[in-house]
Structures are given as C-alpha cells and as structure tokens.
Amino acid sequence: MNREQLKFCLLGAVFLFGGCTASDPTNHLDSSADTLFQIKPDQNRAALERQSGTDQYLKLLLNVAEDAEVKEVQVKPGLVSKDTAMLSMPLTDGRTVSFKLSRSDNVASGMVGWVGDMPSNRRQLYPSPAEIDMDPLNWVSLVSDGNLVVGDIRVEGQLYRLTTVGKGQQVLVKVDESKLPPEAAPIAVPVQAQAKTKSLSTSQSPKSTIRVLFVTTQQSRATFPNYKLELAQALQNANQYLINSKVDAVYELSDIYDSDYDETGKSPQTQLSDMKADKPFGAKIHIEREKGRADLVSMLATYSIYCGIANMPAYRETAFSSISCFGSLGHELGHNMGAMHSDESPDQGVFPYAHGYKHTAPNFHTQMRTSHGAIPYFSNPRLQYQGVPMGTVDKNDVARTFNENRDTVANFYPDPAHRVRLWLYGANRGCFIDLKPGEQALLSWFTECKDNDVNPVRVEVKDFYSGSTPRKLCFANIFYTVNSCYTGSNFSGDFVITSVHTGGGKPEGFKFTRRLIGPVYRVSYE
Incomplete structure (x- = not known):
C-alpha cells in the first residue's frame, strides 16, 4: 500500500468506510472453519433453570448477562486441539465469527487450551515493529477436558462467556461487565513482612516459571460445578497477558487444594488474612504449598462485594490472592507481582x-486498570495499538515491573533439580544413567554403558518432570544427524519407550520428532 492509498484508507476509517478499517474483522467468517458449538434452537430459560443439576452458578450468570441473554449450546470438545487451525462460533445476536489459532498447549493434566484471534488488516495499516500481534478486541481463549469446554470469546470488545452449569449443560452468556463487582484495592504488605525476604531485584534468567497453587472453599466448590476447568482457563488467560505484553515469565499450575474452609460471615479481607501460615487455615495451605513448591497462592471464593483482592507486593510470607470472578485472576496475580491499578491512586509502595x-481514541485500558473490559495486555510503552503506545515510560509500564520482579517471585520456592533416571536397553546388556535438566551426556562417559556397548532401543524413563514449560528427552549420534526426541509438558512420572526411533511408548500428549535413524551415542534432557 503506497502513502496515498494509506492516507485514503485512514480517512475512510474516520468516515466509517468499513473496507478500510483495521478493526472490523467481525465480518470475517471462514467457511472452511469447524464450528465449535451450535446454539440450541429451542431456548427455554425457565426449563434450563428447572433442569436437574443446574445450580447457583446459573443464577450468578443471569445476574451479569446482558438482557439476561443466556443460550444453551451443544459443544464439540474435540475441536479444541492444536490440530484445529480455525474455529467458528455463533454469537447470541445471530452472527458467526471465525478465529485463527495462535497457540495450543496442555494447560493441566487432561486439559487442552486453544487461543486465537480474528484475521484483520491492522498490521498492514500500522506496519511499525512495535504494533501488537494479537487483536486486543477480537480474540478467544478456550480450555477443554475432553467432555466440556469453557472460555472467553471477545468480539469488538464484548465478552461472551462459554461455560458449564449443572451436570454438563453448556451455555453461552453475553456478559455485561458493568454488572460485575469491582476489584478491591490491594492490601499493602507490612514493612516487617518485607524484611524477611530479599528485596525485588532485576531479573537475570531468560524466563521465570512462577508456580501457582489454587485453593477452593466449601462454598466455591458448591457454587462452581467445574471449577478446575474454569481455573485452568483463567490461568491460561493470565499467561496470555504475559505473552502479549513481552513479559518473560510463565505461570505454572502447582495443584488445586480442596480445603474445608468455611467462608460464612468472613469478609474478603479476613479470608485473605486467614491464608497466612500463622493462622489455622493458613497452616493447612502452607503444607500444600510446600508440597507443590508454589510461589503464589490464589483462593477461589464466593463473596459478592469484589471480584478479587490481593496482597501487594508479594513476598514469600504474603504471596496470596483471592478471586470470586475467574476473569480477575490475572489482575490479582499482577498485584502480587508488584503492580497497582492507576497512577491516579496514592503511592502504594510500588515502582512509579x-x-x-x-x-482514549482508540479506546482501551490494560489489565491492571481493571480486568473488566480490558484488553489482554499489561501496560507497555514499547508496544503500540493502532500506532498508539500502550503505556508511558514514567507512570504506566507494568511489563517492566513484572520483568524486574519475576525472578524474585519465582524464587520464593526455587525449582528443585528434577533428575530424570534412564535404564537403557539394546541388543546387549543395558545400563543406567541420570541427567538433570539442561544436561547431556555421551554414553561412553558411563562405564556400564561403554563396557556393555549399549545402543538403546528400549528405555525405562523414571521421574520425568515438566510443568507448563515443555521438557525434551533426546537420543542422538555424535553429530546430531540422528536425533529422536520426546517432548512433553504438564507431566510428572514414569513411562517406557519401547522403540527409541519410532516413538513407541510415547505418553499421551507428548510430541515425537525424528531426524534419521542410527546408533545412539548421546542422550540429552532439555
């Protein structure tokens, strides 16, 4: 596009000549895309409410739905897969829109994620390298456990929530985010608590892994029928905001602790305080946190005055948040990471x-301002949307804050060196080796392997460990012209490779890659 064409197109955008706008992808429908769900033709809300198994969650959804617009849908969970490049979805107003895949990961054991946005010509209109990749107003985030799918669908900034109620019923909700409770001001961490751990410092690692433990209460498990799936999807969103904002960190699910905590009569602030290790409830959390080495802890609750509350900034003793709205998770974890709502607020002991x-013009706000109606980004003046910086250097740079704090938070519980143990068997006798992450070894280094001249075909793998960041086990020759690799995430345990160069015995969800076939002299664990 030459300068005159660009000028005409930008003028056309002002006068609403739709063919030139950068943010009118909502007419995009790819006829070849698979349709994730269908809206059932016979809608009867009263009947849905009466169905056996529908619950409190449906009532909550009706309270925030625009014009009580809740539609029962029939979903195809198998389409949520890395093999699905495009997905179409009908909306409650009769439109159908399509999204292209950006990434698909195993977000938790047995759960697959799918994140995408709508194709548009925005990058052609705004060719700066700083222009953001993901369309901030038209995107989708889904998670499936093979039977159900939950997720957020954003079209022109409007949120549609795909979720589950009762015993497997799935609904699409057009959400009026103005009806959601606000997010509470964070609780400032007392000075004496800060003194117990080292201060925040500039990160050194290429990427930080921050493990998150979820805690549920008696009430939240009763209210949210598929809370594990919903929490996994909320964590996927939080990670997408980090990816979009160029933050070199990833949240990794540590575990979900189903506690016996009773919320009755307790304010959100009291509940947050009860999570500290010197309280009876907090002592139970501490045991689970130690087991999973969780850097941050977030509790799913049911209070209605706020969508969430958190300590800020987090230190190991105070690294807690609480949410009652799934969409507020990334925001509340952001407080733990040292970010505040608005520069209009008084100083809270955070970076300026x-x-x-x-x-305004274009209209948008980032996640820490409030998650309600926010684009999937944290403030970052080095990124642009429609040519406009998405922050300021002096007051609005949450991405910088997170990058400076991420290593400190990730080292509340430093990652243990999970060594993988391997029993290698070939035509001759076998041998044993073990490797820590990042190590590689020549089999000739191990006397047993060298003496037995082991060329492994069958491998017993013990203690393979990977979180949301994939781990790779490879078998190669000296020069890597032969190289067979097994890559997996969110896996902890043992498996048996029955044929190194064919992928035999590969665990479900693992990826097998191969470059030629030949003798194995080198093993690596990356």
Whole structure:
C-alpha cells in the first residue's frame, strides 16, 4: 500500500468506510472453519433453570448477562486441539465469527487450551515493529477436558462467556461487565513482612516459571460445578497477558487444594488474612504449598462485594490472592507481582511506573486498570495499538515491573533439580544413567554403558518432570544427524519407550520428532 492509498484508507476509517478499517474483522467468517458449538434452537430459560443439576452458578450468570441473554449450546470438545487451525462460533445476536489459532498447549493434566484471534488488516495499516500481534478486541481463549469446554470469546470488545452449569449443560452468556463487582484495592504488605525476604531485584534468567497453587472453599466448590476447568482457563488467560505484553515469565499450575474452609460471615479481607501460615487455615495451605513448591497462592471464593483482592507486593510470607470472578485472576496475580491499578491512586509502595493504563481514541485500558473490559495486555510503552503506545515510560509500564520482579517471585520456592533416571536397553546388556535438566551426556562417559556397548532401543524413563514449560528427552549420534526426541509438558512420572526411533511408548500428549535413524551415542534432557 503506497502513502496515498494509506492516507485514503485512514480517512475512510474516520468516515466509517468499513473496507478500510483495521478493526472490523467481525465480518470475517471462514467457511472452511469447524464450528465449535451450535446454539440450541429451542431456548427455554425457565426449563434450563428447572433442569436437574443446574445450580447457583446459573443464577450468578443471569445476574451479569446482558438482557439476561443466556443460550444453551451443544459443544464439540474435540475441536479444541492444536490440530484445529480455525474455529467458528455463533454469537447470541445471530452472527458467526471465525478465529485463527495462535497457540495450543496442555494447560493441566487432561486439559487442552486453544487461543486465537480474528484475521484483520491492522498490521498492514500500522506496519511499525512495535504494533501488537494479537487483536486486543477480537480474540478467544478456550480450555477443554475432553467432555466440556469453557472460555472467553471477545468480539469488538464484548465478552461472551462459554461455560458449564449443572451436570454438563453448556451455555453461552453475553456478559455485561458493568454488572460485575469491582476489584478491591490491594492490601499493602507490612514493612516487617518485607524484611524477611530479599528485596525485588532485576531479573537475570531468560524466563521465570512462577508456580501457582489454587485453593477452593466449601462454598466455591458448591457454587462452581467445574471449577478446575474454569481455573485452568483463567490461568491460561493470565499467561496470555504475559505473552502479549513481552513479559518473560510463565505461570505454572502447582495443584488445586480442596480445603474445608468455611467462608460464612468472613469478609474478603479476613479470608485473605486467614491464608497466612500463622493462622489455622493458613497452616493447612502452607503444607500444600510446600508440597507443590508454589510461589503464589490464589483462593477461589464466593463473596459478592469484589471480584478479587490481593496482597501487594508479594513476598514469600504474603504471596496470596483471592478471586470470586475467574476473569480477575490475572489482575490479582499482577498485584502480587508488584503492580497497582492507576497512577491516579496514592503511592502504594510500588515502582512509579507500575500502573495500568487507559487511552482514549482508540479506546482501551490494560489489565491492571481493571480486568473488566480490558484488553489482554499489561501496560507497555514499547508496544503500540493502532500506532498508539500502550503505556508511558514514567507512570504506566507494568511489563517492566513484572520483568524486574519475576525472578524474585519465582524464587520464593526455587525449582528443585528434577533428575530424570534412564535404564537403557539394546541388543546387549543395558545400563543406567541420570541427567538433570539442561544436561547431556555421551554414553561412553558411563562405564556400564561403554563396557556393555549399549545402543538403546528400549528405555525405562523414571521421574520425568515438566510443568507448563515443555521438557525434551533426546537420543542422538555424535553429530546430531540422528536425533529422536520426546517432548512433553504438564507431566510428572514414569513411562517406557519401547522403540527409541519410532516413538513407541510415547505418553499421551507428548510430541515425537525424528531426524534419521542410527546408533545412539548421546542422550540429552532439555
């Protein structure tokens, strides 16, 4: 596009000539895309409410639905897969829109994620390298456990929530986010608690893994019928915000602790305080946190005055948050990471640039301002949307804040060196080796392997460990011209490779890759 064409197109956008706008992808429908769900033709809300197994969650959804617009849908969970490049979805107003895949990961054991956005010509209209990749107003985030699918669908900024109620019924809700409770101001961490751990410092690692433990209460398990799936999807969203914002960190699910905590009569602030290790409830959390080495802990609750509350900034003793709205998870974890709502607020002991951002024309606000109606980004002045910086250097740079704090948070519980143990068997006798992450070894280094001249075909793998960041086990020759690899995430345990160069015995969800076939002299664990 030459300069005159671009000028005409931008003028056309002002006068609503739709063919030139950068943000009118909602007419996009790919006829070849698979349709994730269908809206059932006979809608009867009263009947849905009466169905056996529908619950409190449906009532909550009706309270925040625009014009009580809740539609029962029939979903195809198998389409949520890395093999699905495009997905179409009908909306409650009769439109159908399509999204292209950006990434698909195993977000938890048995759960697959799918994140995408709508194709548009925005990058052609705004060719700067700083222009963001994901369309902030038209995107989708889904998670499936093979039977059900939950997720957020954003079209022109409007949120549609695909979720489950009762015993497997799935509904699509057009959400009026103005009806959601606000997110509470964070609780400032007392000075004496800060003194127990080292201060925040500039990160050194290429990427930080921050493990998150979820805690549920008696009430939250009764209210949210598929809370594990919903929490996994909320964590996927939180990670997408980090990816989009160029934050070199990833949240990894540590575990979900189903506690016996009773919320009755307790304010959100009291519940947050009860999570500390010196309280009876907090002592139970501490045991689970130690087991899973969780850097951050977030509790799913049911209070209605707020969508969430958190300590800020987090230190190991105070690294807690609580949510009652799944969409607020990334925001509340952001408080733990040292970010505040707005630079209009009084100083809260955070960096002067650790604030969310709001802009007019184009209209948008980032996640830390409030998650309600927010784009999937944290403030970052080095990124642009429609040519406009998405933050300011002096007041609105949450991405910088997170990058400076991420290693400190990730080292509340430093990652143990999970060594993988391997019993290698070939035509001759076998041998044993073990490797820690990042190690590689020549079999000739091990006397047993060298003396037995082991060329492994069958391998017993013990203590393979990977979180949301994939781990790779490879078998190669000296020069890597032969190389067979097994890559998996969210896996902890043992398996048996029955044929090194064919992928035999590969665990479900693992990826097998191969470059030629030949003798194995080198093993690596990356």
